[in-house]
Amino acid sequence: MTQYFLYIIEASICLFLFYIIYLLFIKNDTFHKVKRLYLLASVVISIVIPILPSIKWTKEIEKIIIPKSIENASGAISNDNFGKFMFNITSDQVSINYKEGPSITLSTLLCIFYFLCIAYMCFRLSVNLYRIINLVKRNKGRPYRKHNIILLTDNYPTFSFFSYIFLNDRDLNQKDKKDILLHEETHLKQGHSLDIIFLEICKIAFWFNPIIWQYKNSLLKVHECLADEFVVASRPESIQDYQSLLLKQYLSNINIELIHPFNYSLIKFRINMMTK
Secondary structure: OHHHHHHHHHHHHHHHHHHHHHHHHHOOOOOHHHHHHHHHHHHHHHHHOOHHHHHHHHHHHHHHHOOHHHEOOOOOEOHHHHHHHHHOOOHHHHHHHHOOOOOOOHHHHHHHHHHHHHHHHHHHHHHHHHHHHHHHHHOOEEEEOOEEEEEOOOOOOOEEEOOEEEEOOOOOOHHHHHHHHHHHHHHHHOOHHHHHHHHHHHHHHOOOOHHHHHHHHHHHHHHHHHHHHHHHHHOHHHHHHHHHHHHHHOOOOOOOOOOOOOOHHHHHHHHHHHHO
């Protein structure tokens, strides 16, 4: 278990360093595809890096501290010989330690708390997935190109998730509706839902690390900018109308963590990126 927590700490340090680089040199660029690739790749690399040296060094340590002479006939390590070799202790001394009663240490409590939080994060992810599945079941749907449109009646924002576009078309004229559908279709074609699920899984293991939460927020912004970029490129003459449409969408107040949210700071960021 100690090795696992050391791994988590090392991976968290890598995440921190990669994210600092993102903030200093990449965040304000308009190369959104590069930004998306960097964010995803840096998370994967941060998860992999701590594993590589641990495998190598484990083998080297075994060669150094466990000589062949203390292996028994079956190839297993003799506990008594290993204790004498490493710590110069006798079996009598070891037996004294075994007589002590069980005690709950601080490390044990922290371990329990960590895994309880993991259980809570898994539960929260399950709840959000259930809410999306429930929206599919209780709302009317119709096919739309290679995807499906779910018509929302509640005060949910328009969003997309895998092959579904959840459309709230209240107070939308035909032109605005086309822009919204084009925006959400871009999310689906570029596989943004997979990115979100990947970050949500990472958040389960690294729930204590605020950097992984910032990774998700940054990736959501990049997703929106990629979709905005495609819409603006398709209709460059109506960029101001599209920006006004974004402000209208901000009025919805129901949020699901697995979708791309509408909030004022995000919309402001998106408008600034479109201006650039």
